Amino acid sequence: MNFGFIVLGLIVILAVALAVVYNLLVQKRQMTRNGWADIDVQLKRRADLIPQLAETVRGYAVHERQLFEDVIAKRNAALAAGDDPAARGEAESALSQPVRQMIAVAEDYPDLKASGNFLELQKELSDAEDKIEMARRFYNGAVRELNTLIESFPVNLFAAPFGFSRRDYFEIETADRAVPSLGIGA
Structure with a gap:
């Protein structure tokens, strides 16, 4: 009779432990999903700013046609990279260069550098970069915790x-x- 209670007690303890482990895994997975969603929002925000910035610069530097085409093509490739962190990181790095x-x-065009619209877009892009960095750190921390647990x-x-x-x-x-520093006021 005591042996039956011991086996039943062990089964209950094992079931509770399994439930705790499962719930912990779910929690860590949700943190990574949340982190990735934050990154995705910020990357889309940046992607939305880039065409506006390109149009503003294009008005002053019309002879840079190939550069503008490259920016738009790489922006579209970054948006198409999807939710694979490795592919998305590679595409975003490729976008940052142009x-x-x-x-x-803009450094070659004093009127452009002084343009309020350009300065505002550059400031927003810099802000987006900062938010991408914060979201990336959160996501990578959540990934580290999930991977360590697994x-x-x-x-x-x-x-x-x-x-x-x-x-x-x-x-x-x-x-x-994309924007290492604003350079405003320099």
Whole structure:
């Protein structure tokens, strides 16, 4: 009789432990999904600013046609990269290069550098970059916690059968950010 209670007690303890582990995995997965959604919102915000910035610069630097086409093509490729962090990071890095070139073109046009519209767009783009960086840090922290949990014993025994898998970090090099500094007032 005591043996039956012991087995029943062990089964209950195991079931509770399994429920706790499962709920912890769900919590960590939700944090990564939330983090990715934040990144996605900020990347879309930046993508919406880029055509406006391109049109503003185009009004002053009409001979830079290839640069503007490159910016728009890479913007569209970044938007099409989807939810794969590695592909999206690569596409966003590729987009940042011509955007930096476009902003550098403004240095050759004093009227453009003084334009209120250009300065406001540049400020918004810089703000978007800061928010992307914060969202990226949150997401990567959530990914680190989820991946650590998935790889830790005894959770690793249950993670895969319950459909939990490692996530990729979202990596954009700081040097690849579209607007490294505003340069306003310089």
